[in-house]
Amino acid sequence: xxERLIAEFIERWAQSGGAERANYQLFLAELCxxxxxxxxxxxxEDDSQNAYVxxxxxxxxxxxxxxxxxxxxxxxxGCFVLESKQGVEQQETAPAxxxxxxxxxxxxxxxxxxxxxxxxxxxxxxARGQAEQYTRALPPDEGRxxxxxxxxxxxxxxxxxxxxxxxxxxxxxxxxKSHRIKLDQLTDAALRERLRLVWTDPLSLDPARRxxxxxxxxxxxxxELAKSLEAAGHHxxxxxxxxxxxxxxxxxxxxxxxxRDSFRDLLRSIQARLAYQPTExxxxxxxxxxxxxxxxxxxxxxxxxRNCCEISEITTMSPPPPPISRTGIAVWSTPN
Numbered sequence: 001x002x003e004r005l006i007a008e009f010i011e012r013w014a015q016s017g018g019a020e021r022a023n024y025q026l027f028l029a030e031l032c033x034x035x036x037x038x039x040x041x042x043x044x045e046d047d048s049q050n051a052y053v054x055x056x057x058x059x060x061x062x063x064x065x066x067x068x069x070x071x072x073x074x075x076x077x078g079c080f081v082l083e084s085k086q087g088v089e090q091q092e093t094a095p096a097x098x099x100x101x102x103x104x105x106x107x108x109x110x111x112x113x114x115x116x117x118x119x120x121x122x123x124x125x126x127a128r129g130q131a132e133q134y135t136r137a138l139p140p141d142e143g144r145x146x147x148x149x150x151x152x153x154x155x156x157x158x159x160x161x162x163x164x165x166x167x168x169x170x171x172x173x174x175x176x177k178s179h180r181i182k183l184d185q186l187t188d189a190a191l192r193e194r195l196r197l198v199w200t201d202p203l204s205l206d207p208a209r210r211x212x213x214x215x216x217x218x219x220x221x222x223x224e225l226a227k228s229l230e231a232a233g234h235h236x237x238x239x240x241x242x243x244x245x246x247x248x249x250x251x252x253x254x255x256x257x258x259x260r261d262s263f264r265d266l267l268r269s270i271q272a273r274l275a276y277q278p279t280e281x282x283x284x285x286x287x288x289x290x291x292x293x294x295x296x297x298x299x300x301x302x303x304x305x306r307n308c309c310e311i312s313e314i315t316t317m318s319p320p321p322p323p324i325s326r327t328g329i330a331v332w333s334t335p336n
Contacts, residue, residue, distance in 0.1 A: 003187070009034050010183050013154035016086070024084040025054050027153045028074055035192055037199040040074060048139070051077040058137040072134045073151075079202050080147035081138075083131040085123055087115040087152050115155060124150055128160060132170055146202045147173070157181045159198065163206040173205070 009030055016023050032039045043053045050056050056075035060068045074082040114120055131148045138144065148170045150158040158180045161173035172179035185191050197205050204210070222243060229239045252258045 006034055006187055010186060014183060016154040023086060023153045024073060024151070028054075028082070028084070028151070032199070034186060035196045035199060037196055040076075050075070058134055060133075060137050070134060070137060072131075074149075075134075076145070076199065077142055078145060079200075080145050080149050080198060081131045081134045082149040082151060083127045083134070084151045084153055085127050087120045087123065087155060115152070120152075124152065124158065128158070128170070135170075136167070146206070147198050149198070155183055157195065159194075161202075161205070163203065163208070174207075 013027055013030075016027070029039050038052075040054050041050075041052050043050055043055060047057055052075070054074055056072040058070050058072060060070055062068055072081050073084045074080075076082075127150045128148060131150060135144045135148065144162070144165045144167065146161055146163050146165055148160040148162075150160070159173040160170035160179065162168045162170045181191055181195070194205070226236075226239050226243060229242070230236055249258065250263060253260065253263050
């Protein structure tokens, strides 16, 4: 996305305020362009076909034999229910000195409260509750979307998630401190990508699914590394013991029982020097690996994948080491 266009979008909408119904559809349509996702589609008469539209109708059962209709500001099936509001910024507090100034102030649009005040917080809280009611009113065959979005037009976007889609509570996503994205934060590519995934692939943001995917990636890397070590002549039990020590050491590094990034830095220094002094590097690596009980992998997962790749590169770059003993604890078993 062109950074200039993003800046123009932010500047253009930062000046708006107090007119949700007049502004929200245009704001959201332009937001879609900033996120590089399709704009909402035209509404048709059959609501079952309205999968991504403004003003999607839902029926509320009043439990007295009657029904009432609600309208979702923006709905995308399987992705989100969005409710919009629009507050106003703090205005000057000095008393108006003329009748004209008093009239001008009286005509100002007040929207859903002055941002940063208790009234605005209450309006946003009620908007979230209203959006959650809409999720419960959706037809059962459509299911409940994983996200509820609350937008203060021209000011902020709040995300709430319920990934089980079973009627649980929508909670701030990714956490209570960072679920609100201010308009000027849209210059951050990572935040734009988060919003883009809410629109296009919301379940990919589920931490449980991400953890499972990373675990599978690490398992595949470890299997590849184990095979390469066994092919170099090491006994399978020794390889397994080494990798377990590696995993423990990376965990110790992550919780800072060992200096942060010490293992990664060691691997990179070995990799950079191995081609020039293979025998000496192998000897140094053995001593240092024994001392640190180093490893591949960590509890967080992402660094594990990176370090697995680095160790694989190191073992393929080095000459085949002599077989290590059954009690060996390092990849290279050269004399100290």
